[in-house]
Amino acid sequence: MSTQDIKSKALQLGYTACSIIPSITFDEYKQYLDERILSFPESKALYERMYKFVTPPESAKSIIVCVLGYSKFKTPDSLNGVIGRYYLPSIHMHQSKADFEEYLTTSGINVIKCRIPDRWAAAKAGLGKFGRNTFIFSSEHGSYIRIDTWVVDKELEYDAISTNTFLSECNDNCQKCVRSCPTKALSGSSSMDRGKCIAHLSYYAKDILDESTRSQMGQWLYGCDICQDVCPLNRNKLTEAEEIPQLSELEEYLKLENILEMDEYTYINIIYPRFGSAGKDGLWLWKSNALRSMINSGDSVYFPFIRQYCNHTDLRLMKIAESGCNKLNI
Secondary structure, three states: OHHHHHHHHHHOOOOOEEEEEEOOOOHHHHHHHHHHHHHOOHHHHHHHOOHOOOOOOOOOOEEEEEEEEEEEEEOOOHHHOOOOOOOOHHHHHHHHHHHHHHHHHHHOOEEEEEOOHHHHHHHHHOOOOOOOOOOOOEOOOOOEEEEEEEEEOOOOOOOOOOOOEOOOOOOOOOHHHHHHOOOOOEEOOEEOOOOOOOHHHHHHHOOOOOOOHHHHHHOOOOOOHHHOOHHHHHHOOOOOEEOOOOOOOHHHOOOOOHHHHOOOOHHHHHOOOOOOHHOOOOOOHHHHHHHHHHHHHHHHHHHHHHHHHHHOOHHHHHHHHHHHHHHHOO
């Protein structure tokens, strides 16, 4: 099987681009982590766990990088500003990844199970460049792309490694993403405090967040699109011409009131397989996010649900509800 066969298969499965580079140590990524720890010491533990992604295993020979745009998918009005666009077509996009990996393995290429910095791999593979909001931008889809990588033990024909990894168009005269971030996670030149990012907090928070942070997070239930949506380089990239496959059957479960009434069985079997970052024990966090979203909306239709949670057995959820009742004077 040739390198061209691999790239052709990627395009056949819906990827918009595929590039292959030799296995490398991501020195710039290590420098990125060093700088973030110095700039955001309160998030040191988050960044320290990521040093293991810098160097692929010794058995690794090649890195296959594919990008898939999701700018064509339409976000339903009920979920706009609530669920990040990246996550809604995730099942559909994940199938492309699973099918491509099966193709590689059945063709005799061993896929090494390890993590690497996907965005840096895409930049090095020439499939996009970093913007100030720390996302990778492609010419076709802007930053509305999924990046999939496979580390394999076979030497292949390689594309040139890019040394120009940052967008020249993204300059100090703009900074719209920096100014628009409600939690002030973005700052400086392509710098982000991961511990303040709304998306990160929406699915990785381990405990109740302080009231100020909860207020800043708005109605985002899972993920966030703000820094991407305000970026001038993303203008006209969202075509939203296609419905997301199988989403209609999921919408009912994502209503805020239904999340508050959700049981563990439904979470494990319906929500977790599609939105897995919060973990199998993440139902409390989804309920926490739903309560916060209700409170920040100020919509009186949610008042009964908020009041009901003032007597909840989970003290974290009870505290959020009580704070909401005080804030909304209900």
